């Protein structure tokens with residue numbers, strides 16, 4: 001529950017009530033209140049402890065596959081033990097009020113789907129899915145070995161998480177749908193993302209250039225803030241449920 005009641009601009013509430021197309025981009029900040037660390041938040045971000053380029057890249061996996069496999073196994077376990085928070089649920093509920101709604105996420109944790117979101121585009125993959133690094137075959141089961149990375153039963157290649165690493169292309173169908181949603185929406189939300197990783201970060205600008213109203217929800221200002229029509233500063237798990245309540249009751 002919010003510690004204080006938030007007053008939203010009446011024009012924003014009216015806009016949302018009238019909106020027929022809404023696109024939402026989320027980042028790691030949306031899952032922060034579920035207990036997952038964000039990537040870049042000072043002190044607590046995963047990257048305060050690790051250099052991302054040493055972990056989230058195909059080169060790193062080629063150099064030391066076991067280190068990368070173990071890091072993702074550790075993150076997969078962390079994700080298994082957390083639940084969606086009120087921000088995830090509010091977005092699942094927003095979907096029901098908007099005729100054409102797209103939730104675009106950079107998160108690989110699967111919490112939006114767990115909260116009930118259906119029109120979901122996962123731009124950076126999903127940490128729970130595992131596939132072969134060579135032949136792309138997906139697998140549900142594998143045997144963890146303390147010495148080596150498990151191998152594909154089809155071709156013997158190394159298994160890896162089905163997430164997007166630095167330097168890799170985003171899933172084409174998801175990206176194309178996200179760009180289309182951004183270009184055609186009336187309102188674009190950017191929530192809990194630092195907005196520094198492309199191409200996701202450009203979606204808000206694509207929406208703005210096509211005349212959408214851009215609403216940012218973040219604990220801190222970001223490079224998008226000065227360009228947004230509305231900046232709602234605070235925790236998404238507090239702001240979103242309150243925004244839903246004031247808009248649709």
Ligand code: OAD
Nearest residue numbers: 027028029032038039040106192193194218219220235236
């Ligand atoms: P970041 O860690 O870069 O940013 C998290 C953002 O969430 C920051 O702007 C915080 O201020 C904000 N934040 C933290 N707690 C919040 C809360 N409770 N409510 C609202 N906002 C909050 O995470 P992302 O922007 O998601 O990609 O990072 C984007 C991508 O960078 C990731 O998907 C990952 C990484 O490279 C890949 O691994 C390909």
